[in-house]
Amino acid sequence: MLNIINQIFEIEKKSKDQDISIFERNFERIHHELEELGYSVNNPIGKLYDSRDTSLETNLIGNSSKPIITKVLKPAIFQNDGSGNILLQKGIVIAE
């Protein structure tokens, strides 16, 4: 399942990069179905780097005092197993 979510994430990213908006509803639907299955996908693009956020593995570039996440290679994926959320996949990001 993680591989499928990662592929969906990449497709969504590519269509955003290429300004393709016709898939928006389809992605919304896919995210809805994933949530129904207990998965939540976190795309932290544009957020401030936080060294306490252990759901992300960050590659830090430069010496900025407030690095911003500029690239998400893999999203963080949580799954609700009925008793609560559990981190299933660490996100891999670049912050600068």
Next chain:
Amino acid sequence: MGNINFGIDLGTTNSGISKFADGKVQIFKNPVGFSDTLPSIVAYKKGRILIGDKARELLKSAHLDVFSSFKRKMGTEHLYSVADTEEQKSPVELSAMILKELQSFIQDEKPQSIVITIPASFDTVQSNATKKAGLLAGFQQVVLLQEPIAACLAYANFQTQDQSEEKNWLVYDFGGGTFDVALVKINERELKITDHEGNNFLGGVDLDHLVIEHLFVPKIEEVLNEELLFKKLMSKENSFYAKLYYELLYKAEEIKKELSVKETINTELELNDGDHYIDFEISRNDFNRVIAPKVDETITLIKKLLEENQKSASDIERIILVGGTTYIPYIREHLKEVFGIRVDHSIDPSTAVMVGAAYFAGTKEEDTQISKTETYLNSNHKESQNSNKIDLKLIYEVNTQDDEELLVGSVSGDFDGYYRITRKDGGFDTGLMSFKNKFSEFVKILPKQINQFSLTVFDQNQNVVFEQNDISINHGIYNISGQPLPNDICLEVDDNFGSTYLERIFKKNDILPLKKTIYKTTSKNFNKEANDKLIINILEGKNATLPASNMSIGYIEINSKDLPINLLKGMDIELKFSMSESRDLSVSVYISSVDFEKNEVFNPHTKHINKDKFQEDIDKVIDEIETELSYVQNVDEADPEDIAVLVKFKNIKDELFRIKFDLIEVQEDEQTERIFQLDERKRRALQEYDKIVRFRDLIYEIEEYKNSKTDLESQLEEATQRQKEQFQKIIKDEKIFLESNEKLLIKRKTKELDKLHSEIYYQKDEAYASLYYYYKYRDIDEYKDQKKAVKLFDAGDKAMENNNFKEVKYVIQGLYDLLKVKPKNPFEDTDGNLGLK
């Protein structure tokens, strides 16, 4: 007296902890991030101490206070200067921090003694330094074990070994950053390292660099028109190259993993934030060719080791593999090809050393004078919480709408130490944060759920003095500033039995504003010519009650004439609902198959009542009451309780008739006070009706379900594996749906059981005997061609006499085809009235 049982692999790059219990080894996962291993890295940043993954992040940046590979300096006088705290730390102290961090992986025990592994190359001073680190970390007894021996133990315990003969094993340890090979002698009595070789600067990351240099860079240079790109990447000349380096490193790791299981893969590189995509194929051969020189370096070291010990490959019984890099098939194949001996990779190479350490710890007795390993009886550490050594008061908001929430702690009296806050899902960890008397931390909150945090406070020596594991912060569940919904908001949908039921969109007491998207399917065909209607009816009231007994707050009718083309049964309908704080309801309907969209906003003060739907709701209940009343043949003989119910039914029916007549007088499309008064009367009457029948019907449906289940269970022996699984799937969550108060849900489950039952029953040809009579004793006029039917009866009778049930099946098929009106499939879903389900 017990055994040590706990083992630690204190590695140069990664470390891990494991336990031997009941003949098996358990590897503890990091509660933060859930990996099996912990990077052996410590970082200091603005009063915070980070250990493991987060420290590794800083390693790649220009941050000063990040310390790694300190294992290489064990036993030396080297001191690391920490600019942040103006302290100096020895390799022993840093190693002790890693060991302490590993102890936090264990939730319900606190080991007092430990086995720690050391490289074969460690001399006495280095070994003693490791022991010292163990004691500094709080262990009372530390036993050292050489890494290659640990690996041999892991392999030896996994397989049944013939120990009568003396054997030599080669332990080939290719990790992320280092390579070691050891020659180990194994006999009945002992495992002994004869000699070893290694390279501290050869690891998996070097292979990744080769992939980048030879497989990726030439392709990128072509597209970007660049030269000397690899050099620029490695020196991270500027942020563009630094960023590209990390992306390529990530890709190289990915393809390394993929090529371990596939022969060829397609990889894609994204350049300049999506300006270019390069897509190309890489085969395992390409990869092998590129990494071969580095693998050959390891081969040279093995040959040197054998030569120096006057051994040839034939003296070696097997090569055992340790370290994550040995997952690469080429390494396994190449070793076998060069040395012609067995290459054993039967256990996970990345945890082999810690598994072996635990096996050893499972045989090693704990010293008698040390206190027993502490065991917490329950996972919440209640005992430990009760034994908190400081008085700490914690202040925080239990409910929040923000993505961060302030947590303040204050200790009574003078205190100087560290605190650490972690979130249970593994996605948040403050690391060790120094504080005096008081601390405050904005903790990160995951949306729309209960966030569970743990707080641990340590003294200056990093010993635990306070623990609290039950800090819960709810996000978005309650909000005192928002308006709660007074009733459920539901959507009326078709069931499979020709009736409708309510599906909850928003729950009573949910806080406004609210938003939800749900997906439904069409429950009938919509013909453009036929004036078919798709009805979206949103009601306010009580979930699980009769839809018509609730108040309609939003009503959308989509006529098939307005659709661009015919809409078929089973198509998706996307429905977006949002309700503002002032309770305006916005509904958006989108049907993707015909690309049709409709949006409407309903204001709570302007009600819309559809006269046709109003009429249908009443008629339906009148019909139902009439059916109820028709069951009573003789009122005089009925039970007094039943009579009371009958009287109620009669009164409701009369009231519904009165409403029906009054409705006729209301003008078409008239939205006057009068229709609202009628609607109010209708709802009251239907609520009363629902009150009488709902629980009675519910009990009836539960009984039906139980009967169907018992009947099916009696047939289950004859079911196929797939059917048995299907049965388990239907009854899964039985308790929940039987207690749901939703009769239609239970009815659907009963139907699924009956359908499965019928499938199992008709698997046997004999089952068709009774079905044959069902066809035979029908009125002959029901068949289109009676002569043909009679002929089929003759053939059927004969087949029955001879117990030829296969023939009976054919006869039944023939009779079915002849029937003028085909019998209805009891399991077929009825078309819906509203058009969505």
